[in-house]
Amino acid sequence: MNTLLSASGLGARLAAVICVCLSVLLTTLALRRAAVSYQNAFVLRATASLRQNFVVADAGRLFLSSLLLTALLGSTGYGLMGVMGALLGTVFAVVAPRLAVAYFARRRTRTFVYQLPDALLALSSALRAGSNLTKGLELLSTRQPAPLAQEFTIVLAEYRIGRPLAQSLSEMRGRIDSPELDLMNTAINVSRRVGGNLADTLEALARTLQEKAHMEGKIDALTSMGRAQGWVVGMLPIFIGFVLYQQQPERMSLLFTQWYGWIVLAVIAVMMAIAAWMIRKIVNIDV
Template identity: 45%
Template sequence: MILVLVLIAIAVITLCLTLYLVGRQSLDWYSRRVVDSAVSDLEGAFMFVSPGKLLVGCGVTTLIATAAGYFLMSVPGALFGFVGGVVALPAFIVQLKKRRRDQFIYQLPDALRSMAGAMQAGATVVRALELVGTRQPKPLGQEFSLVLSEYRMGRDLEKSLENLKSRVECEELELFNAAVQVSRTVGGNLSQSLESLAATLQSKAQTEGKVRALTSMGKMQGWVLSLMPIFVGVALYAQKPKEMSLMFTTGIGWLLLLVAALLLISAIYTIRKIVTIDV
């Protein structure tokens, strides 16, 4: 009897130690790969948060999501809540970068026209960039001010503009950078080029807006149809928990869930490819 208790105690201690080590390694990996990357992206958006605070916020969010999932759907709900809490930070960063990029593209034609007007009045490229950085709203004003700061620290202007393109991940900046580089190396009427580029980008933005308006209904229908099986499953679990629990406690149930998840992912991907039109 004593030997059995000793073996049980050793097994429990070994299991706890293993869980602790796995959890510690997983937390270190999440902190290095996700939190540090999120902090870097937030700094690029001029939002400064310490990694410790961000990690604590992610932990609190994960705990709340896990508890809410357990309250609604017991162990399966807790699993879904835990996964949702873990991926919440990367999803938020992706949406933040997309929103900031869209705002930058929306403000870019007006900024190019302002630069063209300043250069027609006799200003240099650097002076025109300074006027745009101080007078344009964020995020464009912030990004152009950062370009000027790098230039004043001794970095080449073309290199600073390339860094701007890599930060914003904006294809529209390729033409602007090319126009500035050609003007500084070969010469030419840069103000006229910027005027033409601003008109082109504005026309492109108007076309993309029309496309988004025409495809918005299709995107909404796709999300509704894609999320409907999940809502139906939650409703059935709330009404028939004993029958629905077989989906999470049997091998056939897990196989059906896997097939349903694969079909759902393929449906979401197919719908997004159909309604996403690149202008």
């Protein structure tokens, strides 16, 4: 009887060990599959973004750099603030590459918009000199600086392989998120369909865009103090919290280890996000 009980107990333990091993194996396979899927999605998205912004970089190395940054910030946050710090550092490291790509895209778009009035004036002069629209766009692609020259080079390459010019200009509008391109595309498409003096239209559009850029520059200069104050107000609670944590680590650690501390942090984060949104709405004036 004792032998049967021992055998049954041994079998139960063996079954439990097998179940645990299978669970660990399945979990490992699932995590590996999820990691591979995330890596593939990251590489594809990063490759598309880099190509669109004409940045020569290896997406695989960027993924490895992102992993190293995640490990570094996560460990640093854990050493400074515990589990909550590790979580914050990991989230920031995951979001940082996307924020960097978005920043470079916005900067490239802003540079393109500032270059567009001079390019339209050059195109208008070329049309008045007797060149056709295709020859004028070719001059823009060879004599204008990047990124404007890069975008018009793509437009001409697509036009030469048989794609309609209107479609190529529309796709350039999709790559460059700028309403100024809508005006240029509309002027060119209307002129190609119903005729008219395209040179005068482009010159008037260029003058309008120059005035708009001049006004936006004045607004940026006048609202720069408000943006600086927004950054100071946004960083001040984080700085004060860090100083208090260094002075009273036991009391401040309750914010990261107790449920009511997490609620306080969530309320603070929501209020700071609302404040940042309101400041952004105040200082961003659409012309």
